[in-house]
Amino acid sequence: MPKTPKNPTTATVETNRAAAERYPMSDQQDFEDAHRGFIAAIPDGKTLADNGNVIFDASKYDYLKPNEAAPESVNPSLWRQSRVNVDIGLFKVVDRLYQIRGSSMANLTIVEGDDGLIVIDTMTGVETARQGMDLFRKHVTDKPVVAVVYTHTHVDHYAGIKGVVDPADVASGKISIIAPGTVESFDKHALGENIIAGTAMSRRASYCFGGMLPQGPKGMLSVGVGLPVNVGDTITYLSPTDPITRTGETRRIAGLTFEFLYAPDTEAPEEMHVWIPELKALTCAENANHSMHNIQTLRGARTRDARNFARYLDETLVRWGEDVEVHYGTHIWPVFGNANVLAFLESQRDVYKYIHDQALRLANKGLTPIEAAEEIQLPPELGRHWYNHGYHGTLNHNIKAVYAKELGWWDGDPAHLFPLPPTESAKRYVALVGAEAMLADARGAFADGDYRWVVELLHHLVFAEPDNTEAKNLQADAYEQLGYQSEGPQWRAIFLTAAMELRNGVDAGKAINTVAEDVVLNMPMDLLFDYVAVHIVGMQAGSADIRVNVTVDDIGEEWTFWVANGVLNARKEANPDARLTVGGRKAAVTEFLLNPSAVGGLVDAGKLRLDGDRGALDELAALLDTFDPNFPIVTP
Structure with a gap:
């Protein structure tokens, strides 16, 4: 019989209480900004597939809405971030700029031009994008779409395209699709990332984004930069028709000016920032978020350049910093007011520069990635801001990512250059120490709240004796407590999914699959x-x-x-x-x-x-x- 999640231990309760004392939990500004400009909720709080299946159901997140302290099984910072994310629906950001937020992991941004609509990013699937367009047309205007902007090459920003436009209108030139990089380069990175290594990436994504976990305080909360990864959304693709290949390019669309800052090799291989001077509105795509981003995704993707994040954010500040009044993010809520936007962008810039520079400082002192990640913390001037917390990337794994980007996979320790495969080394450790001795030590470590050691020690025993039920269950218990303590939602999801699969095996029915038919056909x-x-x-x-x-x-x-x-x-x-x-x-x-x-x-x-x-x-x-x-x- 499948085993259900357990309660947090005393050690976890104390860890989370201590975390709450470190955080400015009384700060409510993000809640106010997230609700500002609310127009309407999505109909019935649901997104349905054509066959009637429920793709998204807002009621599953009702437990997050009351203004209550975090449950003992949730890091209080992650609980707060997840609560901000439950403002779901259509919002007016500023005059002529609107967003659909919450029903997909990424936003649908709609700009109202004089005689048509410009859509910036299209959510993760056809159904959520179509619903968003319908909601906008019901409450704002039914003007036709005249252009679409892809800010970068990730699936949650282009895959809903056929819910926004008719492909025939793109093919005829009636609607343009503007995107960073050449068409060939954008296609290569957008289509190839989720396909060439798609099986491995999908399996890892199922861990990272918690899609196999139950919803609730002992399971899935949010993905930090949004609520769900919607399983069942139809992933589609249309190639760009209007490439942006240099900073300073502009397009005049429906009476508005769109100016672009080309920012390749940042959060995505092809990415750009978009400035609308008439609206004093800016997005830095995913190079600036209400979260520290990934330098290396845990789902698996090419390692990013933290120095480039900082470089292009600084260039953005120079170009538009005096004039900007709102930053409309491609995920979750905006930042309002010139002073707030400048502070946000400057702080995000400095976080990525800090990660890059401090990782390489310690590398040059001879520390390995694991050693450096244990030592480096954000200074209070950066760490006090909620938007620099690790709700998507985390400081720990980003430090390791800089090593990987700049120095490669080997950490410099000769013992790690040619190790035995995990199963072989595990058998030798167990033969040396003995299974009972390892279990006894792990039991004691668990009682002491030393969950990282329990996981590391029992990893050997589980790989040497995969049928050792006690070892698997105890390791699952330790993973679970690490999940309850994690501020990063991907860390939480990985640990809790590990616990679930150790106890119950793999649930194939809930797996994420990025190898979508429409994407393959467009390659x-x-x-x-x-x-x-x-x-x-x-x-x-x-x-x-x-x-x-x-x-x-x-x-x-x-x-x-x-x-x-x-x-x-x-x-x-x-x-x-x-x-x-x-x-x-x-x-x-x-x-x-x-x-x-x-x-x-x-x-x-x-x-x-x-x-x-x-x-x-x-x-x-x-x-x-x-x-x-x-x-x-x-x-x-």
Whole structure:
């Protein structure tokens, strides 16, 4: 029978009470700013899929609304942040600028121009975006959308696009999509991030964002920079049509000026800040948030440059700092008033500069990433601001990320250069110490509230003896208490999910999946071949000799891909020596590449043409690996 969460221990209760005494819990300004300009709630507090399934339900967060002290199972800072986030609905930020907040992890920002709407970011899925547009049109205006702005390449900011616009209007040029970087670069990073390593990223995201946890004080609260990761939202994609590749570019849209600061290699590989001078309104996308951001995401993505965060925030202050009156975030609530916006941006700038500089200071003194992360704290001048707390990134793992960015994965300790695999080393530790001795020590450490040691010690025992129920349950208990104490919602979710899976196994039905069909179908061919290539079982393909021409009818491209020497390569040209030629529309070609065994059905349906040696298909199919989206994490 599945085991339910346990109560916080005395040690956890005392830890959280001590945390509350350190925080300015009486500060209510964020609550006032979050509610300012409220117009309407989302209908019935719910977002529904076309089939009637509930994607988002605001009532699940009702327990956060009363102004009560944090439960003993929640860090009081995280409880406060989650409570601010429950202001859900349509808000007027300033004249002509509105936001839908709360029903998706990211905001839908709508700017009212003279004769049309400019939408900045589109939430995580079609259903939430469509609902947001409907709510806006009901209460504000039904002007048509004339442009969309993607601030950066992350899925929660572009995936609702088909709930905002008709793709035919984009294709015809009636609606432009403005985005940072070249179209090719934006496509590459937006589409590739969640696909090439998508199975691993999805599994880790299921831990980070708490999607498998029950809602409530002993489970999922919020993701810090928003309430939910909505499972069931339809993820879509349309390529940009109007690229921004340098700072200072402007667009005049529906009577308003949009000026852009190009900020690549920051929170996303392609990112930009957007200034609307007529409204004195600015967004720095996710380079400035009501939270410290990730320098390295725990879900898994390319490590970011903390120095660039600071550099572009400072450039923003120089360009628009004297005039700005509101910062409208792409997540959660705005910052109002020139003095407040300047203080916010300056402080966020200095946080990222501090993280970068102090990590490298200690690296140059010989400290390893783990040692540096234990030592570095924010100075009070930075740490006192709520928006510098670790509600998305945390100081501890960001310090380690700077090491990874600047120095690579090795921490400099020769003992860590060529270690044994975890299961092998675990068996040797258990053989050396003895399972009973390890359990006895872990029991004592748990009683003392030393949960980090319990987790570290029992990790060896669980990996050496995965059927040792007592070890798994005690480690789960320790993870749970670490979760209850965590200020960072991703740390909380990771620890609580670890506890749940140690006790109950993997719940495959609640897994996050970023490999969405519409995203795969929109991948440019070179990226699609990269995705296929990571499925090749290298050792089995060492002696392979497979060369196939591919004609993609609807985009007018011809490619050759070949498998030899254990790898799949591709070129944008046909090869006269190919064993087989495959032709059809991109959707059918994509299905063939990812599942060669399905070719027969596609040919019979008239979706694919084949010419040549069909045996190449069987050889290719035999070399493709499959990925289990529910691979084990806390057990071997």
